[in-house]
Amino acid sequence: MISCHEAVAQLWEYLDGTVDEADRALVDEHLSRCRRCCGEMEFAHELRRLLAESVSADIPADVLQRLNQTLEEMDRWAAT
Amino acid sequence: MALLSVRPGETVAEALVDQRESFRELATAQLPRLYSIARRLVGDGAEDAVQDCLLKGYERYGQLKAPESGPAWLTSILVNSCRDHLRADARRPNEVDFDEVERFSLYRKIAYEDPFPYSDSLHLDFLDEFGPEDVRAVLMRLPPLYRMPLVLVYMDGFLAKELARRLDVPLGTVLARLHRGRKLFEKQLWQYAEETGLLKKGAP
Numbered sequence: 001m002i003s004c005h006e007a008v009a010q011l012w013e014y015l016d017g018t019v020d021e022a023d024r025a026l027v028d029e030h031l032s033r034c035r036r037c038c039g040e041m042e043f044a045h046e047l048r049r050l051l052a053e054s055v056s057a058d059i060p061a062d063v064l065q066r067l068n069q070t071l072e073e074m075d076r077w078a079a080t
Numbered sequence: 081m082a083l084l085s086v087r088p089g090e091t092v093a094e095a096l097v098d099q100r101e102s103f104r105e106l107a108t109a110q111l112p113r114l115y116s117i118a119r120r121l122v123g124d125g126a127e128d129a130v131q132d133c134l135l136k137g138y139e140r141y142g143q144l145k146a147p148e149s150g151p152a153w154l155t156s157i158l159v160n161s162c163r164d165h166l167r168a169d170a171r172r173p174n175e176v177d178f179d180e181v182e183r184f185s186l187y188r189k190i191a192y193e194d195p196f197p198y199s200d201s202l203h204l205d206f207l208d209e210f211g212p213e214d215v216r217a218v219l220m221r222l223p224p225l226y227r228m229p230l231v232l233v234y235m236d237g238f239l240a241k242e243l244a245r246r247l248d249v250p251l252g253t254v255l256a257r258l259h260r261g262r263k264l265f266e267k268q269l270w271q272y273a274e275e276t277g278l279l280k281k282g283a284p
Contacts, residue, residue: 043186046204051265055116055236058116070134071104
């Protein structure tokens with residue numbers, strides 16, 4: 001059995017799938033009897049989602065134009 | 081370009097044009113994604129990093145074996161371009177007190193401070209206040225050494241193992257940096273929320 005402190009310290013690694021089988025079983029066992037740590041687990045899960053979902057592929061028009069220009073220039077150098 | 085694949089019946093000149101066109105196609109399609117990664121890794125240096133990546137990618141395009149791995153291949157080149165910026169940054173003295181960061185728990189902090197007294201989903205309400213630009217601003221507060229694995233693993237889907245190989249450091253080092261990066265991210269989320277008045281908006 002592990003304490004709340006030990007369980008919480010491993011929650012992200014648990015979600016990442018980077019804890020070994022024995023540690024995973026210990027965290028599972030702890031979560032099965034500790035509601036507070038389940039709350040922490042849910043929160044860690046949402047934090048990961050916040051990170052993953054905040055990726056925006058927005059690129060300002062002027063930056064895009066300059067980068068496309070770089071590509072065009074590279075083509076022109078190569079062609080000469 | 082290092083290598084050139086010339087198809088039967090094709091002249092070298094034609095093969096070169098083909099190769100240029102196929103690089104152009106790949107790079108154009110990947111520009112928004114590359115810029116988005118660079119922006120989270122090096123902030124204002126993003127455009128320079130992508131320019132550098134395009135030049136290097138173009139020079140080395142002949143080394144790309146399988147066209148379908150083009151996007152991942154360009155990402156690796158970009159990460160290296162960004163590392164040059166990050167190295168300059170990393171020379172600044174490290175002022176992070178990791179003992180304090182290690183003790184910090186955002187979950188407990190939110191429960192204790194109770195920024196939304198009438199809410200029964202306090203923790204999720206807290207996270208809902210952060211838009212993509214807020215998250216980016218929080219990430220930029222982290223030292224680059226810890227920001228980089230966080231961005232690449234949780235936002236761009238790298239495996240820790242793969243990142244260790246690309247950065248040429250042991251897996252344990254990447255995992256340790258990820259752990260510290262997450263703790264710092266939690267702490268900076270709270271500080272950012274306090275400093276920018278983010279929580280007042282949500283308060284009744």
